[in-house]
Amino acid sequence: MLVALVLVLLLAFAASLALGSRWLGPGALWHALTANNGSDPDVIIRGLRFPRTVVAVLIGLCLGIAGTLMQGHTRNALAEPGIFGVSSGAAFAVVLGLQLGLVDTVSSTVWVALLGALIATFAVQHLASRGSGASPVGLALTGAAVAALLGALTTAIVLLDANTLDSYRFWAVGSVAGRGLDVAGQVLPFAALGLVLAAVNARDLDLLALGDDVAAGLGLSIRRARLVGLGAIGLLTAAGVAACGPIGFLGLLSGHVARRMFGARNTWLIPAAGVIGATCLVLADLVGRLVGGAGEVQAGVVLGVVGAPLFVLVVRRRAVAL
Amino acid sequence: MRSRTVVLSILFAALAIVIALVSLSVGTARLPLTDVVEVLLGGGRRGTRLVVLELRLPRIATGLLVGIAFAVSGALLQTLSRNALASPDIVGVNSGASAGAVAVIVLAGTGGGNISGFAAKVGIPAAAVLGGLLATLIVGALSIQRGVVDAGKVVLIGVGIAAAANSLVAWMLVIGDVNDAGRAAAWLAGSLNSRAWSDAIPVLIAVVLLLPVAMMFNRDLSALVLGDDVASSLGVRVAGIRLALLVIATVLAAMATAGAGPIAFVALVAPQVAQRLTRMERPPLVTTATLGALFVVLADFVARNGLQWAQVGPYELPVGVVTAACGAPYLLHLIGRQQKGR
DSSP states (O other): HHHHHHHHHHHEEEEHOOOOOOOOOOOHHHHHHHHHOSSSSHHIIIIIHHHHHHHHHHHHHHHHHHHHHHHHHHBBBTTTTTTTHHHHHHHHHHHHHHTTTTEEEEEEEEHHHHHHHHHHHHHHHHTTTTOOOHHHHHHHHHHHHHHHHHHHHHHHHHHHHHHHHHHHHHHOOOOTTTOOOHHHHHHHHHHHHHHHHHHHHHHHHHHTTTTTTHHHHTTTOHHHHHHHHHHHHHHHHHHHHHHHHHOOHHHHHHHHHHHHHHOOOOHHHHHHHHHHHHHHHHHHHHHHHHHHTTSSSHHHHHHHHHHHHHHHHHTTTOBOOO | HHHHHHHHHHHHHHHHHHHHHHHHOSSOOOOOOHHHHHHHOOSOOOHHIIIIIIHHHHHHHHHHHHHHHHHHHHHHHHHHHTTOOOOTTTTTHHHHHHHHHHHHHHHTHHHHHHHETHHHHHHHHHHHHHHHHHHHHHHHHHEEETTOOOOOHHHHHHHHHHHHHHHHHHHHHHOOOOOHHHHHHHHHHHHOTTOOOOHHHHHHHHHHHHHHHHTTTTHHHHHHHHHHHHHOOOOOOOOHHHHHHHHHHHHHHHHHHHHHOOTTTTTHHHHHHHHHHHSSSSHHHHHHHHHHHHHHHHHHHHHHHHHHHHHHSSOOOOHHHHHHHHHHHHHHHHHHHHHHHH
């Protein structure tokens, strides 16, 4: 089934190259792939559509896996970097870094976003699990509270500096438009490390799902497994947010679709969620390009509008606890 | 009303007025308090009158009024849903209202022909109320299952709808003109900067019309706290009253959002604190209203002068930053208590 998912992703990839404000057929695609003599279609495909599609695949992979890992670790079907304040943490750190002049390039943005994402991940998890452990409602609300606080502070900083606002508003909406291969290259090390940690963590998660006591009895170091998981979530979210801005609901969407197809085994679930996340982001970007007419609707907005009904569906089904 | 409730209401109102007066006297031009009082009583020099009546008073009046409107809205929603967390800023009313208002701010200039001046002033409150009502309608309709509203689900679904509305807002900020986006962003933080009488008056009308109506339902609200079954056996027409109060709460929050932006956490915190201090089983409306007004003028006073005191520079923060900085920890504290109570 994973093979079928990859095929769907490849189809989405091809569609993303062919469709847009101007339709370019298979012939043009082949031409751009093989000849590339600088004709208009070649430039559009190689210079514009290919880079953003690659970025969408990479970031979709990261965010899909980050969300699914969060759902596993918190045993909470609503876990999602966008909802849980992790993206807000990364966003706040980036804006603070911009304002203080600490960051200017994308690669330094990643470090700052990483730090913000990690701190927010730990903070939300810690704050929500006081008392009798984190309930789904408690975790969602803690995330909302942290996101509201960080959002207000972010706005305050942005408003002090008109120049930051203009770049911030394009970044805050969540989009892959105009992101080149250089951006993908700069976040790649962080994404790769995150993916490795996620792969290591997948089997531990299967054990953790049996309950902490059983997992410890089977010889798993709970503390280490949690730390590796949090590290993976932080790295993957940071790479995503640094490259494309805060894109919400992608982790939620991928996690749930993957769970329906592959059940609860994380060793299958996590790679599947990554492929689904990549496909969703490529498609969201494509839809945004097609419905936008002269302009375009950013992928983050498309996912917000599509993701919210899904979120509501999950809540209504009483499926909030995994 | 019990004496404790009365005393606290009077205390909060008095404090709000004192801070409002101090706030009227402090600013780039510092005025003696006696001059401010003189102006308010109808006297004073022309320059002083201009500063106080035209520049500072509209802003502070807007602050007092939106504080009342947000707080009462939160008190009503929390009582109706029997959930301390069901305030308009959590369950999507403010986000819906923001989407409506930002649509007017951004689209009026570019997309929808040149609406400006009077039309924009009327359009923002109207669009905010529409957006807020629409969000309430969606959240309400989706959280009813088998005829029952689940309080926990209202909150979660509200969070989801708020996220969707916020992504629409982010999109409108992108498609708009830079200057419109700047105006909208400043407004979205929850700000009282450069408010005029035309901002205060719609909120004033909403508060003057709707607060008395809400207070007429005081007895029914106390019954609803006991549960729908008990309330209906006490002769309360539960469904009708619930709907009426829901509409009142939504319109109050939406009008306040139109006036000053979605100032965070006022609607959540004021009713909760008022309930704790009065030791009632639900947020008392008048005490909540006065506390909301106090909270907003105090936060605005800090927002206006905080950065100068801290020697950062001559900037003003949006009031919503201050309320968020105080409100978010309080929300986290509330969640922690709920978790432990389980």
